[in-house]
Amino acid sequence: KAGVTQTPRYLIKTRGQQVTLSCSPISGHRSVSWYQQTPGQGLQFLFEYFSETQRNKGNFPGRFSGRQFSNSRSEMNVSTLELGDSALYLCASSLDGEAYEQYFGPGTRLTVT
Amino acid sequence: AQRVTQPEKLLSVFKGAPVELKCNYSYSGSPELFWYVQYSRQRLQLLLRHISRESIKGFTADLNKGETSFHLKKPFAQEEDSAMYYCALSGSSGYSTLTFGKGTMLLVSP
Numbered sequence: 001k002a003g004v005t006q007t008p009r010y011l012i013k014t015r016g017q018q019v020t021l022s023c024s025p026i027s028g029h030r031s032v033s034w035y036q037q038t039p040g041q042g043l044q045f046l047f048e049y050f051s052e053t054q055r056n057k058g059n060f061p062g063r064f065s066g067r068q069f070s071n072s073r074s075e076m077n078v079s080t081l082e083l084g085d086s087a088l089y090l091c092a093s094s095l096d097g098e099a100y101e102q103y104f105g106p107g108t109r110l111t112v113t
Numbered sequence: 114a115q116r117v118t119q120p121e122k123l124l125s126v127f128k129g130a131p132v133e134l135k136c137n138y139s140y141s142g143s144p145e146l147f148w149y150v151q152y153s154r155q156r157l158q159l160l161l162r163h164i165s166r167e168s169i170k171g172f173t174a175d176l177n178k179g180e181t182s183f184h185l186k187k188p189f190a191q192e193e194d195s196a197m198y199y200c201a202l203s204g205s206s207g208y209s210t211l212t213f214g215k216g217t218m219l220l221v222s223p
Contacts, residue, residue, distance in 0.1 A: 043213035
């Protein structure tokens, strides 16, 4: 079966702009989680969506938001971009949200200038 | 608060040498521990979880609750083991809120 896909793969934005990233989970998976990966902080959990509802949230400012659609596809949005938002954003999908079942996407590399 | 610490950023060994990647955690309840691996230009993938007690690609990891550790071991390293390794923790709910360590790059030289 097809893996988790993320679009776009690379993105360059300017400080103050906003950005939307997309994640298509494996068919049949209802849970989508988002992570931010940076050299300094490593992998940090952003939020998890299950059946269109945010079920868990990490410790990120309100500028980071997300949503999930009825087909389980998910988007995350970052408003008022800061230089420190430059990172690889990973999404992972699983059937019901069990951590060990997560399959990761290739990530979207966001660069903020 | 839950935390995962991987004290080594880089571990360099020769082929055939034993490998131990260290992981310590902090969690007040009963966590589930995992090791994830990311090979060059590949996606992050699950290597093993403590509950399954399996050996995957020759790697094993034992959860030591007394020392709050979950070190990853392999008796004889292979060049294809070179990768980034992340230790991760999930709370007792089991939901997808993984807390990752900062990772250890393992380089296996011929």
